[in-house]
Amino acid sequence: MTKxxxxxxxxxxxxxxxxxGLSDLRNVILTCKTLRSLVVNDNTIWRSICRDKLILEDPLHNRSNNEQNWYNRCRISNNWCSGYFKNKVIVQFHSNYMPWLKLHNSEILAVSKGSELLCYAVDRKKIPNSKSTCWTLSVPTVSRNDVRTHDISRFVIRNNTLVCGNRDGSTAVYKIPYYKQKPLLLHHIQDCHENGQVEVSAVELIETSDFCYIVTASNNSQNIIFWQSNENGYNITDSIMDIPIHNGEGVRCMAVNNVMDKLAIGLDGNSKPLLLDIHIGKxxxxxDSTRNSKQAIRDIGWHNNNTIMYVTHSGMLHLMDTRTNDFVRKTDQYYCINLKRSEV
Structure with missing residues (x-):
């Protein structure tokens, strides 16, 4: 019959x-080497099966690599969803910190700890070396007349540029000459929102051949501010664009797409994000004009150029199509996703 x-x-x-179906394909793989090779290496079979599913993607590797075919993407994603993975403690804090993490170009893991930023090198197995740090960075602080700390609230790394938003209302911009070298401070924006009286809860970096913007926002401010650099670098003197937020709500997180023309904005106390056209500022x-703290958007990113992915405080994962404003997927299950812009 097989012949x-x-x-x-x-x-x-x-x-x-x-x-x-998926179970039938597993049985076909076990029949002979020829059918196994066909099923594993033909991407069209797995694209049709996983059209409506979240697939693990890693754009840092070559598409021709065997690890990048659709069979392996589906297999790895299915293992994560089914709980087939191992836990390993990489970095352990002895105090109650809630750090932010960034895996940059599969070379370094940046971890925020209070007002410090720790950098760990990644070995060949893509595991950070937690025994020693490449560098440790203490962000510049601004003294305020309130009880706010100087902790890093958010940071972003893109194209060897590091932007840190702090709880004291300031933003620091660094240049990373080499991933094992300590970043160089380029500029320190001391008063970002409300004359520095509120924290910077979200930052983003938008770089194209025509312009370079640093975007800051706060969960206690009703504006998103764009800061532009000059030709000599990030010598920022003043904001160039101030955009009010819909319904006057604060911002918890932001993410720019790969084309650098649209900005997804996660609101504080709202169940749906905003989408801003960067070129026209609209x-x-x-x-929706709702104030539900349980549905506040905790983190946001882009699954592809047309789909926004975000996670709420209640643990719900949402995928929304920006062309129709409809939900593509809404679930509370665990998924492993590697975004083309950042890591989740």
């Missing part, structure tokens, strides 16, 4: 296999 199937043309055989997608 008769193998006599079929490859395109016809692939169309037959695309009609099978909102393409607005949120």
């Amino acid at each position: 008769n199937i193998l006599n079929l043309p490859v395109d016809i055989l692939v169309n037959v296999l695309k009609k099978l 909102y393409l997608m607005t949120a």
